[in-house]
Amino acid sequence: MSTLPLLPPVDPSVDHALRLIVAGASTESTCATDLAAGPWNFDAVPGYGPGSSMGDVIPTGAPRQGELPVAYREADEDELHARIRAAKETLGDRVVVLGHFYQREEVVQHADYVGDSFQLATAAKEHPTAEAIVFCGVHFMAETADLLSGADQAVILPNLAAGCSMADMASIDQVEECWEQLAEVYGPLDAADDEGLVPVIPVTYMNSSAAIKGFVGRHGGIVCTSSNARTVLEWAFARGRRVLFFPDQHLGRNTAKAMGVPLEQMPLWNPRRPLGGSSSAELQDARVILWHGFCSVHRRFTVAQIDQARAEHPGVRVIVHPECPMEVVDAADEAGSTDYIRKAIAAATEPTTFAVGTEINLVRRLAAQYPQHEIFCLDPVVCPCSTMYRIHPGYLAWVLEELVAGRTPNRITVTADVADPARVALERMLAAKPPVAVA
Structure with a gap:
């Protein structure tokens, strides 16, 4: 042994x-010494904050977090942990705290459930009696939890500045413009050919906004996770000649390559260039059109x-x-x-x-x-995820104590016109289960 x-x-x-x-007490190095400071130092500054995404360009109008009260900024680690535990005990089953795997340890230790974005959205769905769901993750995850939770449940993101640079790389305006350009190349995108296949099926990664999920739902598409991406692509190929995959090019490329799709049939769509930077002939030959997005982590x-x-x-x-x-x-x-x-x-x-x-x-x-x-x-x-690291025990203590006081801060809601088609795309994803491995 x-x-x-x-x-x-x-x-x-x-x-x-x-x-x-x-x-100076460690031989390790970091990509940004500012990571050791409280994230509230960056709440008023445009950008994702220090960490892996600090070089990414944040969209204009991205959510900002208001000033965190000084009592939470100045409290030490032990005090914050004590306040969080006391607030959770007072709230009891009225509140469920969800923590993503990428959250800092000081937050995860207070989570009732720890998982990836899909697992936590499922956990939110499985607690219909909780009055509030505190989602320690990033914005698109809280949106998904709102889509799958009850209408009377409040989904709370402790720090509104906790976005996702990858999700932001595919805006709804860019995707709709892409769809219009593809229609110029392929003709009506809802028209099936003699084999019953439409020209292109949109597939979005879970790491995308609710608006993008709604777009996919309206256009016959589906959401995927990193666990079921291959199963989802098989679902899409059974219904369309091609797949438009966004926002993460790497998950799309790696999955399609493992399925035998040649790299030359996977053009990259740059939303800032006509036809994404490809020719009409290249798009005609495409099997998977990859969006120009990535995870900076x-x-x-x-x-x-x-x-x-x-x-x-x-x-x-x-x-x-x-x-x-x-x-x-x-x-x-x-x-x-x-x-x-x-x-x-x-x-x-x-x-x-x-x-x-x-x-x-x-x-x-x-x-x-x-x-x-x-x-x-x-x-x-x-070099942690910049935006996951925006969730600090200070923010968690603040939102929980606000709930104790009868106030609901930082509620994340998705409007019905977006939520209804987004749920359709999510339900298709839930039905696309990978095959069970046989030992």
Whole structure:
């Protein structure tokens, strides 16, 4: 039986790691020392904040968070934890707190349910008696929870500035303009040919706005997750000649490539160029039209990092998320959703070294949860998701105490004209279940 050297206990807190880096007490490095400051320092400033998305351009009119009361900004970690626990105890079953895998440890420890965006939206749906759902994630996730929860339930996002740069890379205006241009190339997009196939089926990743999900629902399309992307593409190909996939080009490319679609039949649609930057002939030959979007967290991972991990850790098992660039997915041992990564590590019976290509908060949490393994992030630089990191215990304490006082801050609602078709697209996704693996 193989063994690994006994490793010191891992502190899962990225916040603690950042504070040590800034204090000069750690050999690690970070992409932004501002990450150690309270996110309220950036609430009034346009942008996603420090972290992996800090270089991305934020749309005009993106939600901003109002000033957090000074009592929450100045409270220390222990005080905030005590206030959160007291408020949760007072509220009881009236409130459900949901925490995404990529949230900071100081927030996740107070969540009633922890999961990915789809799992948490499902958790919201399964608690119809809760008066409020506090969603510790980002804006599109709270929108999805509002779509799937009851009309009388309030979905709350603790910090309105917690958006998603990838989701913002496909605006509803850009997608509608794209659809009009595709109609000029393919003809009426709702007209089926002799085989019953329409020219193109729109598919949006869960990481998109409610407006985009509504567009997909209105035009015969479907939502996908990183877990069921292949099943969804099969669903779409059974109904259309082509797929328009947005907003993440990498998930679309990696999934379609694994299905045998040639790269030359996957043109990239740049919304700032006529016909997305392709010719009519290229679009006619296309099988999957990929939107020019990406996740800034997963774009940080490189083949060079994998090569270094293999050189320094012989026998290392490299697992990456399919939002990583194709070259990284190809160089890894495995690629899969957040849930896949978690289950793969949980299932390892022998002490194993894992190099993981996904968000640092989850990687550190897994390293602490499974001390029999050596688990580290492929990216040696501590650089969490900028927008997930906008949720701080101070905001969680604030919204919970506001609820105790009978007020409902930061409620996220989706209007009926968007919500109705968006639910259609989500229901199609729920029905597109991947096949069960046979042992």
